[in-house]
Amino acid sequence: MQPVERAEYEGIDYGWVMQTTFVLTILVGAPVVAVLSAFVTLESWSARAAFAVRVGAPIWFLTAVAVALYARRTDAGDGSSTDGDAASPDLDGGDATSADDNVDSDPTAADTAVDETEPTGPTDKSPPTEEP
Structure with missing residues (x-):
C-alpha cells in the first residue's frame, strides 16, 4: 500500500476560504439578488443575467x-491543532515518518524488515483432514 502524502502549511487555508465563500455567497447572495430584483424591471433573460452578475459580484x-x-x-480551516486542542488521530496507526525518519518514499531496510512476532507459516485455521 502506498503511503498517504501529507503536507503541513502555515497561514491561510485558501481551499477552506474558497469553499466557505462559495457556500456563504449562495446562502446570502441568492436571497439578496432575488429581493433586489423585485424592485427592477427586467425585460429579458440577458437583462436578468446581467443584473444577477452586477449584484452578485460585489456580494461574492x-x-x-x-x-x-x-x-x-x-x-x-487550517486543520491544525492548537495547544489546548487534542492532537489529531493518526488513522494508519503509525507515525508520519518511518522508524528511521526516512521522509522520502524510498523504502529502507527498516521499512521492509520482517516482524518476527508475526507467524510466517500458513494461516489456514481449519482442522486437519485425514487422507485415506
Whole structure:
C-alpha cells in the first residue's frame, strides 16, 4: 500500500476560504439578488443575467474578503491543532515518518524488515483432514 502524502502549511487555508465563500455567497447572495430584483424591471433573460452578475459580484467579493480576514484572524480551516486542542488521530496507526525518519518514499531496510512476532507459516485455521 502506498503511503498517504501529507503536507503541513502555515497561514491561510485558501481551499477552506474558497469553499466557505462559495457556500456563504449562495446562502446570502441568492436571497439578496432575488429581493433586489423585485424592485427592477427586467425585460429579458440577458437583462436578468446581467443584473444577477452586477449584484452578485460585489456580494461574492465582500464575502471572500470577510472569510479570508476571518481565516487569518482565527486560523480557521487550517486543520491544525492548537495547544489546548487534542492532537489529531493518526488513522494508519503509525507515525508520519518511518522508524528511521526516512521522509522520502524510498523504502529502507527498516521499512521492509520482517516482524518476527508475526507467524510466517500458513494461516489456514481449519482442522486437519485425514487422507485415506
